[in-house]
Amino acid sequence: MALGIDAGAGKRKRAVVRCSGDTLQVVRHLNYNGVTDCAAASLVAGGPKGCRYGCLGLGSCVNACPAGAIEIVNNLALVHRELCIGCGKCVAACPRGVIALVDADAEVHVYCNSPAKGAEKRKQCKVACIGCRKCAKYAEDKFTVNGSLASVNYDAEVLPDAEDVENIKCPTGALLTASQHHLIEKNDPAWKKDKK
Amino acid sequence: MSRIKTFKGGIHPAHDGKELTCNMPITEAPLLEKYYVLFSENAGKAPRPTAAVGDKVKKYQLLAEADGFVSANLHSPTSGEITAIVELPGATGVPDKAFEITADGKDHGEVPFAPVSDWKNADSAVIMERIREAGIVGMGGAAFPSHVKLTVPPGKNVDTLIINGAECEPYLTADHRLMVEFPEKVLCGAAIMAKMLNVANVFVGIENNKRDAIASLESLAPEYGIKVIPLQVRYPQGAEKQLIKAITDRTVPSGGLPADAGCIVQNAGSSAAVYEAVVLGIPLIERIVTVTGEVVKNPGNFKLKIGTPVIEAVKMAGGITEEPGKLILGGPMMGFSQKSFDVPVAKNTSGILLLPVDKVLNFASSPCIRCARCVEACPMNLMPCLLCADVEGNRFDLAQSDHVMDCLECGACAYVCPSHRPLVQLLRRAKAEVRKAKNKGTVQK
Structure with a gap:
């Protein structure tokens, strides 16, 4: 209690980049040779990557982050969870709205932000969510599917964990734990072997 | 003289x-089998479609009607049938819907x-x-x-x-x-x-x-x-x-x-x-x-x-x-x-x-050397080098007061720049941001 107002129990938040479309996963349309800034790049023919909704990977969020928690690997932003302070500056800096602030305890996320149709996304990106509903069928309270895009229900009482990811076996690999996301972004052979 | x-x-x-x-x-071009007429061919508001999939259209027939004052009518380039409405990239890269017209010859x-x-x-x-x-x-x-x-x-x-x-x-x-x-x-x-x-x-x-x-x-x-x-x-x-x-x-x-x-x-x-x-x-x-x-x-x-x-x-x-x-x-x-x-x-x-x-x-761009060639080249009497410094520092308010909105994006500045700086792209970014801020302002009022 301060000033007679109950501050309530705030929940710690952390940023998550809802995209795993790095150079190796997404079709690139343009040989982009311009300003290294996402907002400027998205003005050129809708951005250099095939997907209109994914991370552009030019690091506007990196420049905005006061904690130095974001790194660009293979043209994809990677949030170092242990450094993120949940201030939300990256969310404001991203022209694509790929970054979201979510419950800091959440381990599992859907790493896709494209509302496009599943078939269209599949042409552009190997790791897009195609809306197959596999995750929602497995645990209806933990995931919601809107059109062809699944999302984790962060308000649920029990958040999904690594075991759920293991059991669901997401066909494209859009559903990942945060630590797996680090592997895909670093193009770690461990992740590739897993996917085969 | x-x-x-x-x-x-x-x-x-x-x-x-x-x-x-x-x-x-x-x-004269030969008649093709299929034409893809974009919904929005004009600046301003896109016209309202008046034809639908399956419609037989004649040449010159109205396909979409101007929606408001700053909008333009759209007519069918040939006779045939509208076989689909497809999504295609427009010239700016932003996808737009288009009538697929299969010509009847x-x-x-x-x-x-x-x-x-x-x-x-x-x-x-x-x-x-x-x-x-x-x-x-x-x-x-x-x-x-x-x-x-x-x-x-x-x-x-x-x-x-x-x-x-x-x-x-x-x-x-x-x-x-x-x-x-x-x-x-x-x-x-x-x-x-x-x-x-x-x-x-x-x-x-x-x-x-x-x-x-x-x-x-x-x-x-x-x-x-x-x-x-x-x-x-x-x-x-x-x-x-x-x-x-x-x-x-x-x-x-x-x-x-x-x-x-x-x-x-x-x-x-x-x-x-x-x-x-x-x-x-x-x-x-x-x-x-x-x-x-x-x-x-x-x-x-x-x-x-x-x-x-x-x-x-x-x-x-x-x-x-x-x-x-x-x-x-x-x-x-x-x-x-x-x-x-x-x-x-x-x-x-x-x-x-x-x-x-x-x-x-x-090419890779290097820092501005303040040679002012862009200032000489600018047909609108702007100072592209200064404006771009404003943009790179995220000072869109300064860019606006330095008249960035007068820029016509002709590209003369970037053409002459010895440092190969992407000046036009930065100026376009500034114009987009200024426009965005302006729109926000009117919404709040």
Whole structure:
């Protein structure tokens, strides 16, 4: 209690980049040779990557982050969870709205932000969510599917964990734990072997 | 003889590529099987579709109706059936919906509007309504609806009409060939607009490298009471404000309209479209497009229907001799670089340019050395180097007070920059941000 107002129990938040479309996963349309800034790049023919909704990977969020928690690997932003302070500056800096602030305890996320149709996304990106509903069928309270895009229900009482990811076996690999996301972004052979 | 007129600043590219197509006569295009007509071919609001999938359409039939004042009608380029509504990339790369029209091969349709052959005695309102109905837009590139441009804002006094035949963009010769081959269309269209606006001074501004166009217009111009003005070869001579400055020596105030300087400017292609709409009763469904570039086998000028896929247009020009490095719709200075060949020809597509790989330079930009060449080149008297420093520091408020909104994105600054700085892209970013802030402000009010 301060000033007679109950501050309530705030929940710690952390940023998550809802995209795993790095150079190796997404079709690139343009040989982009311009300003290294996402907002400027998205003005050129809708951005250099095939997907209109994914991370552009030019690091506007990196420049905005006061904690130095974001790194660009293979043209994809990677949030170092242990450094993120949940201030939300990256969310404001991203022209694509790929970054979201979510419950800091959440381990599992859907790493896709494209509302496009599943078939269209599949042409552009190997790791897009195609809306197959596999995750929602497995645990209806933990995931919601809107059109062809699944999302984790962060308000649920029990958040999904690594075991759920293991059991669901997401066909494209859009559903990942945060630590797996680090592997895909670093193009770690461990992740590739897993996917085969 | 007085000096040839021009404006302050600007550049002249050493190689303008016009020799590839400037002597190629306009060729009629063969009828294709499928056309893809984009919903939104005009600047401003997209028109409202009036046709649906499965509809049989005739040539010239209305496909979409203007939705509001700053919007333009859209007509079917040929007869056939609307087989689908597909999503295609527009020229700017932003996807847009398009009618897929499967032609029936007859290419038949009745002329929808009654021809006004006696336009000299016609009422201004009738002509204006016809220009609006025919869906005419600025065919130089901006695709701004012509009836909006021709409406004089209240309280403004317009005494001059300028037809823009400068065509200062390298490589493009579509307007050039139009003026050489159909001078009467351009001049008569101009005379119709002049009659409608009730202005006495009508000029056609043409760059001095198009001697044949100047000659062909000059032989007919006195008949219509129009003056042909040769202009210095200088980019961007065809920009509205620069053209007004060169011809009338008037300056459009910062943030103002040409009407503030008593002028209205129309593109030569739009002028010919006005002639066709008023005198022949034909809506805008065709335009002249330059298909060019060093990798095109037989570069030339083609009369293409709106909705012709770019890939088909390139095939008409004999295809390509080697893998192109870049596809640009419009000219190399202000045109839009494309991701794919799927994009169709729109009302404002003046050129299809395929550059070879060795002409598409990949360079790293280095810091500004404050040489001020961009300041010298800027035709709007801006300081691009300072504006870009503002943008890189995310100070869009400073950029706005330094008049970034006056920038016409001509690219002269980036062309001369010895540090290869991506100045235009930064300026476009600033303009987008300023516009965004402005829109937010109006919402809050």
